[in-house]
Amino acid sequence: MDSQHDSLKERVAKFPKKPGVYLMRDAEDEVIYVGKAKDLRARVKTYFTGADGRYQIEFLMRRVEKIETIVSESEQRAFLLERDLISKYKPRYNIRLKDDKAYLSIRIDENEAWPRLTLVRKIVQDGARYFGPYTFSYELRNLLEIINRTLPLRTCSNTIFYNRQRPCLEYQIKRCAGPCCLQVDPEEYRTWVKHAMQILEGKTEIVEDELEKLMNLAAEDLRFEDASLYRDRLELLKKFKHGAELISSRGENRDVFAIYREEKLAALSVLMVRNGRVVDNKNYSFPLVEVSNQDIIESSIEQFYGSDREIPEEIIIGIQIDNLEFQEQRLKELKGTSVKFVIPKRGIKYRLLGLAQVNAHEHFIATFNAEERYREVSENLAKLFQLSQIPRKIECVDISNLQGSNIVGAHVVFFDGVPDKKNYRRYKISNQGKPDDFSAIYEVVYRRLTKSLETGDFPDLLIIDGGLGQLNAAIKAREDAGVKLELIGLAKMRSEKLEKAKKKEKKPERVFLEGEETSIALDPNSEVTKLLQRIRDEAHRYVITFHRKSRSKRVIASKLDGI
Template sequence: MTRDQLRAKANELPLLPGVYLMMDKTGQVIYVGKAKKLKNRVSQYFQDTASHNEKTKMMVAHVDRFDTIIVRSEFEALVLENSLIKRHQPRYNILLKDDKGYPFVRLDEKSSYPRFSLVNRTADDGARYYGPFGGRHETRLALDAVCAALRLPTCSRRFPRDIGKERPCLNFHMGRCDGFCRGQPDGEEYRRRMAQAASLLEGRLRAVTGELTERMTTAAEALDFETAAALRDQIRALSVLSKEQRVIAGICADTDVWGAYTSPARSGVAVLHIENGDLLARQTEVFPDAADSEDALLSAVVPQYYLSRQSLPREILLPAAMEDADALAALLTERSGHAVAVRVPQRGQRRALLDIAHRNAREEVERVTDAAQRISGTLRQLQQLAQLPALPRRMESYDISHTGGDDQVGGMVVFQDGRPLKSAYRRFRVETCREGDDYGAMREVLTRRFRRYLDGDEKFAPLPDLLLIDGGENHARIAEEVLAGLGLDVPVLGMVKDDRHRTRALITARGQELGIQQTPALFALIGTVQEEVHRFAIAYHHQKHTRSAKRSQLDNIPGVGEARKKKLLQHFGTVTAVKQADVEQLAAVVPRAAAQAVYDRFHGAKTE
């Protein structure tokens, strides 16, 4: 279908809730979305695409047709969208990597030597299940800590099959396991300790510690000091465990705290699982593309995260209002059998937790994003903001510098892929315009630069993808006039400064300001370019101005070059002494003709 046909079809859709599926020429689903009003949402894709980001433009460019499914409510749209995303895995949707949910710990008590294992869901199989726990990694750490405290095996051996077959493993020699593979302690002691471990997972630390203390006392009274010492060591291990491994105390995850972060190159989320005010686990997910905003990222990810999970928290904290949050809360409440609240805290402890989650998301995104990806993402942001025809990989910036109109110079700096390319820097001495005319000086510098390009000078090739002029609307307009007069087409933006001489915005030749302060990476890049071109122009001006200040009054006298000037100063000491000398005194140092020329410079030539 053509773009016009797609637009016409979208305009015929009803103003009803539903799900839409975008497909390419092969019929493959490349994007799935939901809408409260299908007509309004779908038609936006095929209107003016200038406001779309790069990813959306690319998606729309591949759309050959689309289908819609009308549902009765926003609830149904939410559920159906999630189901279709999981089924089709569309390339332009933000996709979670897995669907594991909160893990449970399974214990098969029917076995003579039961072991703990991690599972995603509970089952009606006669085993005992503990949890759900906050995260798989943290839960494994908790199980390892419990087994180490009670000296239970964590190796791959299976009992009673492997008893007595091999020597004890390293855990036994490190004191982390009592070596049940030897046959001693026996199966009864093994099951007693597993029961204690299960009690720990249920949060009954005091009961387990009390039982061990009672057994230790009994052993000591019976003069069984070896057993009493072993029980004492277990009690000590549990004491440390209660302080350092708080994750084991029956951590049914009742609060989730979300953080979201989008960089120029990637985006990501972090979920903190909170139980009774304790931070128990963290999960992060980084996506290969930047999201439109953190709100949009949350709207895409949060429903996917929860709709397929067996257990749900009682509270979900978000950093910003999410689309369809009320519908999601109602749906999760219906599924879980208990109230699930979706909140956006503005202050207090919950807000502080959101800040922690945001920092976790940001750090994880930055960790997996290299410098090249970051700068590429920043350049894409600039391209989208200024609606540039190409990614501005090569940018040139210009500035004029002078002192009271004297010694005017121009500086040209080049940034390639966001970094200064100093070998391409160029300096211009302003020659033709009147002193103090910034606009005329800029016109002259740009004209000379691009004429050199047109004349085939390799030092001024290639053309840049963007010109950044240190100045406002008028400077940008002059640059466009110069380019148009030479038959060249290069985008131009001015860099507008604030009262502190820092770039605060970009501006077109037509006076349209483009804000950059809300995009930190882009703001930093433009600020760096502005500071560098200003530094380079001022440095050249100072160099030229210093040479001008050092010019001697003996310069440009006929017959007096550097060597004779040096002789005069060495003989007389100062220029003032040279001025006061007569012709005969001067002729004793330099030839008479030169001496006469020096005398005439300061005293005037004689007229007949």
């Protein structure tokens, strides 16, 4: 080890004294750490002199066999490159946040003649106003429902709007003023748009005052129907207002980062305060962490704020982090105005930090208690079936057909015992006409594995819903695909005794293993059995739903052909 480090020291002494990124590789040539530096030579030297006292350095340096550098034009460029390389290599000793690209935001383009609120998944610099992103889509849709019922803005796309000949149903139920076809005062419409943005900013009092004035004015003019409409909108807005907790009456925008940690398990909570109200909270978990709390906070901040996220004026943290001036400068360049980091000791900001820490603790309990339970079950599963590794990612393949017609297949994905629905897939089987489960299983497994050869995304264990024949078909597909993968077959026990048993009595599960002619009967009360059943039942539900939809489409098509 010492001779290896001496050799590395000699190479580091020749590194450029320029900004850039360094990559550390282990004996298998795998990138295990990516870092950035204003001065590459000076920064990497600290790993050998003991000047870098971070917790994980000792473990990191035991594994380092090679260090590479990439020179950048500036420290800012180095930061961007570091982020890209971490995303690409996913190094063991770097902290990574889950990408929130799927989160929704609200977009309003005030440059349009008749602006509208639209949902988008990406924030771009196009001159429009964006609000979000929002973690939970149901909260966002509830907010839009409040705005649509309070303010008569259009909701249709530009294509529909500019081609409509008469007002739609939204106009009839008084949720749209009908600017597509009717004479609507542009200034009044702009006022509604302004009110919508005020609601999104949490400034509901301004909109409430305006609605109350309109209600009283309508009542004085004996326009009781209009007065009733304004009253209903006012009450709706007040109910919505009570759902948001007021933290400060001065309307500040802040994000609060807090961490909770036990040994190598950590949870991070980011509390988002807009206009004095807590509007959102994002939680992240980090299993098997080998870095310091400071590194977790710093790395999380670097990844949390990109060009597509709203940056507040103030960021509250509980501990001091390195490169604070660099972080403030980077965020200032992204935001256009200054951003301040605060470590509070008392007052409202300290209360906010405490609230974020409570959220981090709750997320830790919810996440890692479940993970510990799954780890125990998965270890027992691996022992029972003599697997080469403890499976974290388990997939299950199932087939559905009706007398050989509309044959479809599907596979579901579970990670640490939790459904990963975004990676579920459905398959239309090419060989229709006869009920051949074996060829259908072969096709689904072969297509699934050949796709994995492109992406490198393989399951730790693949469950086949069926007996020995289905398992052998899957094994053949795996061999033809040229993939190494562990498979098992899961089926209900069949015997003469069971056929004579009461119908209410559940049939035991049995598992078929590769190379074994006989099956293993599972204990119906074991957690391993319950896990396998849950995965298999989810695959069955998913493929049956797909089969019904496919069958319905074919029936409709047949009826249309007969017209």
